Amino acid sequence: MSKASWLQSPLKLEKRPSDSQKIAYLSPVLAIALTLISGGLLFLFLGHNPLTALHTFFIAPLSDVYGWTELGIKVAPLLLCAMGLTLCFRAKIWNIGAEGQFIMGALGGGFVALQFLDAESAWVLIPILLAGIVSGMAWAALAAYLKTHFKVNEILSTIMLNYIALNALLYAVHGPLKDPNGFNFPESALFADAALLPVFSDDYRLNISLLFGLFFMVAIWTLMSRTWVGYQIHVLGEDAAAAKYAGFKQKKLTWFALLACGALAGLAGVSEAAGPVGQLIPAISPGYGYAAIIVVFLGRMHPVGILLGSMLLGLTYMGGEMVQIEMSLPKSLTGLFQGMLLFFLLACDLLISYRVVRNKSVNVSVAREATSA
Amino acid sequence: MDIDLITNILYATIRTGTPLILVALGEMVCEKSGVLNLGQEGTLLMGAVIGFIAAVTTGNLFVAVLIAIVAGMAMSLLFGFLSITLVSNQVATGLALTIFGAGLSAFLGSSYVGIGIDGIQPLAIPYLADIPMIGKIFFQQDPLVYLSFILFGLVYWTFNSTRLGLKIRAVGENPEAANAMGMNVHGIRYMAVLFGGAMTGLAGGYLSLAYTPLWSEGMSAGRGWIALALVVFASWKAERIMLGAYLFGAASIMHLVMQGLGFDVAPNLLAMLPYVATILVLVLLGSNSIKAKLSAPISLGQPYRPQL
Numbered sequence: 001m002s003k004a005s006w007l008q009s010p011l012k013l014e015k016r017p018s019d020s021q022k023i024a025y026l027s028p029v030l031a032i033a034l035t036l037i038s039g040g041l042l043f044l045f046l047g048h049n050p051l052t053a054l055h056t057f058f059i060a061p062l063s064d065v066y067g068w069t070e071l072g073i074k075v076a077p078l079l080l081c082a083m084g085l086t087l088c089f090r091a092k093i094w095n096i097g098a099e100g101q102f103i104m105g106a107l108g109g110g111f112v113a114l115q116f117l118d119a120e121s122a123w124v125l126i127p128i129l130l131a132g133i134v135s136g137m138a139w140a141a142l143a144a145y146l147k148t149h150f151k152v153n154e155i156l157s158t159i160m161l162n163y164i165a166l167n168a169l170l171y172a173v174h175g176p177l178k179d180p181n182g183f184n185f186p187e188s189a190l191f192a193d194a195a196l197l198p199v200f201s202d203d204y205r206l207n208i209s210l211l212f213g214l215f216f217m218v219a220i221w222t223l224m225s226r227t228w229v230g231y232q233i234h235v236l237g238e239d240a241a242a243a244k245y246a247g248f249k250q251k252k253l254t255w256f257a258l259l260a261c262g263a264l265a266g267l268a269g270v271s272e273a274a275g276p277v278g279q280l281i282p283a284i285s286p287g288y289g290y291a292a293i294i295v296v297f298l299g300r301m302h303p304v305g306i307l308l309g310s311m312l313l314g315l316t317y318m319g320g321e322m323v324q325i326e327m328s329l330p331k332s333l334t335g336l337f338q339g340m341l342l343f344f345l346l347a348c349d350l351l352i353s354y355r356v357v358r359n360k361s362v363n364v365s366v367a368r369e370a371t372s373a
Numbered sequence: 374m375d376i377d378l379i380t381n382i383l384y385a386t387i388r389t390g391t392p393l394i395l396v397a398l399g400e401m402v403c404e405k406s407g408v409l410n411l412g413q414e415g416t417l418l419m420g421a422v423i424g425f426i427a428a429v430t431t432g433n434l435f436v437a438v439l440i441a442i443v444a445g446m447a448m449s450l451l452f453g454f455l456s457i458t459l460v461s462n463q464v465a466t467g468l469a470l471t472i473f474g475a476g477l478s479a480f481l482g483s484s485y486v487g488i489g490i491d492g493i494q495p496l497a498i499p500y501l502a503d504i505p506m507i508g509k510i511f512f513q514q515d516p517l518v519y520l521s522f523i524l525f526g527l528v529y530w531t532f533n534s535t536r537l538g539l540k541i542r543a544v545g546e547n548p549e550a551a552n553a554m555g556m557n558v559h560g561i562r563y564m565a566v567l568f569g570g571a572m573t574g575l576a577g578g579y580l581s582l583a584y585t586p587l588w589s590e591g592m593s594a595g596r597g598w599i600a601l602a603l604v605v606f607a608s609w610k611a612e613r614i615m616l617g618a619y620l621f622g623a624a625s626i627m628h629l630v631m632q633g634l635g636f637d638v639a640p641n642l643l644a645m646l647p648y649v650a651t652i653l654v655l656v657l658l659g660s661n662s663i664k665a666k667l668s669a670p671i672s673l674g675q676p677y678r679p680q681l
Contacts, residue, residue, distance in 0.1 A: 013459075013460070013678070015678075094464060096468070146652065146655070146656065150655070150656045152652070152655040152656055152658075153605075153655065155411065155464070156598065156601060156602050156605075156651065156655060157652055157655060159595065159598045160595070160598070160599075160602075160648040160649075160651050160652050161648075161652075163594070163595045163645075163648045164645045164648045164649065167641045167642070167644045167645045167648075168641075168645070170641040170644075171639050171641035171642050174639070174641060175639055175641075290472060293468065293472075294472070297465065330479070330480055330483035330484070331483075332476060332479035332480040332483055332590070333480055334476070335472070335475055335476025335477075335479055335480070336473075336476040336477050336479075336480045337476070338472060338476055339415075339469065339472045339473025339474070339475070339476040339477060340473065340476075342468075342469040342472055342473065343451075343455070343469050343470075343473055346455060346461045346462070346465055346466055346469055347455060347459060347461070349461065350459045350460070350461060354460070
């Protein structure tokens with residue numbers, strides 16, 4: 001008895017009567033704080049002043065207008081992918097395939113752009129963007145078909161489709177879409193200037209893809225909170241049995257959520273190719289499709305949260321580049337910070353439905369021992 | 374296609390299948406106990422990078438393999454703490470582990486890219502290695518391949534003839550009942566998760582120390598995910614995992630077969646094969662979903678919180 005009570009932890013988890021809304025919003029803040037502290041410790045361990053290093057990572061990239069416009073370039077694809085994923089995750093469809101849908105969007109749109117290398121009118125952008133959107137949708141449609149017809153788990157199928165998409169892109173830039181005048185580099189030709197998304201100012205790279213992102217942020221939110229389809233998706237995610245009982249078409253909703261996500265991720269992909277990159281390259285996506293998953297969790301599936309989350313995750317890409325240039329630390333710190341963020345978030349999210357209390361059974365047994373002694 | 378080519382292809386099939394066997398066997402034990410660890414891909418990368426760094430630093434491959442195993446266990450301990458003790462969502466936690474592992478391994482390994490080491494060499498087993506064909510295919514492999522045979526036997530034996538195997542299954546099927554029978558549900562789940570991590574760490578070490586003795590970012594190339602599909606495909610049976618892993622191994626080295634047959638197919642297209650094969654397998658299973666459901670541990674993916 002005494003041995004068992006000695007082994008018991010002094011703290012235990014107790015389920016809250018209902019989930020705490022306050023903690024739900026506080027948790028991301030806490031997770032960011034913990035990430036910053038761990039990041040600081042990491043920098044200290046690497047022999048750098050943690051405050052200077054964190055400043056270089058998170059503040060220095062945004063010290064001028066150029067920095068903010070560069071952030072905008074990264075926010076746009078993250079925002080598009082994250083809004084698409086929100087729709088899926090709301091319905092508890094675990095689509096991990098935004099990365100593949102992004103790549104296929106870039107590939108499909110890029111293929112069309114490469115057919116118009118001497119284009120002079122910006123009208124050419126319409127078929128390019130449409131091709132990107134349709135390619136992303138087609139890739140998501142595969143996952144939807146597999147899920148609705150063959151009950152294939154969407155986590156595994158979308159991850160496999162991500163790898164297949166990446167290999168399709170690699171095949172294209174090593175083979176049929178390789179620039180014939182490109183000194184045998186695995187890259188396509190540069191797109192025509194008219195085939196690039198218009199920029200706001202010639203001094204910066206920021207283009208109208210940010211407007212796409214903001215537009216769809218509002219559009220998807222309206223869809224989810226104000227429409228019948230959005231309501232059905234919500235119910236499906238909360239309680240699939242209730243959705244079935246209410247007569248909602250589960251297969252149709254699955255198709256809808258996945259196709260919408262594919263369209264948005266495809267748009268993000270083609271906007272990247274026909275935007276800051278301007279051609280097809282093997283590393284067309286720096287992992288935006290995966291980072292967007294973190295954005296959705298961090299942003300609590302709320303548009304404002306997702307916008308802020310996109311900015312933070314976008315910043316991790318810039319910070320990685322910044323510490324590489326300024327402090328010659330590896331750029332891969334980006335992925336490390338992203339991973340830490342998600343981990344801390346999941347741990348903090350525990351506090352939404354549980355609270356930590358003193359383990360009473362310990363006290364009781366201690367008291368009992370005290371009286372018996 | 375001559376006999377030597379066939380022998381070489383089968384030899385390579387065993388080598389390619391080995392990391393899949395290790396990860397899938399570990400994941401199977403983990404899932405039998407009711408825990409779905411989707412973080413195998415990240416764990417695999419951590420095993421690979423830590424093992425490789427240890428090999429470069431110590432120059433001792435045996436130590437490097439052990440350290441890779443420890444790295445895998447450390448990753449799975451992190452997963453276990455979040456998903457078992459803190460009852461977090463297992464799917465999200467697994468994804469987080471993969472994203473974290475990919476980031477951390479890229480960071481740790483960034484100064485080790487492009488370094489070569491003398492990897493683990495094949496070790497011919499006396500007499501057995503001299504059997505025509507069979508000898509080359511099974512008994513001229515490296516020690517980790519032999520270890521995978523042994524581990525397969527161990528897992529098979531555990532689940533078919535030991536009390537421990539029964540306990541793990543009880544915890545995965547009905548944790549409440551197992552608890553009522555006096556089993557420590559969390560303890561058994563932790564052990565299963567740690568075993569899974571050790572196996573995946575070993576598989577990572579196999580990749581960076583034996584299969585291709587080098588480190589490159591994301592070198593596991595989705596093997597952790599394929600192994601997850603393999604467990605479902607094998608309907609949680611060790612012998613089917615073995616068979617399935619070699620089938621996937623064969624799909625992954627199709628380029629050798631194609632070259633042997635004199636076909637010229639772009640390598641990137643052939644590289645899609647294992648992923649396409651995974652999807653096809655899932656399709657075959659899906660249309661037979663009642664059977665798949667029957668063999669899955671009933672409490673798979675559901676956290677257990679003892680009522681105190």
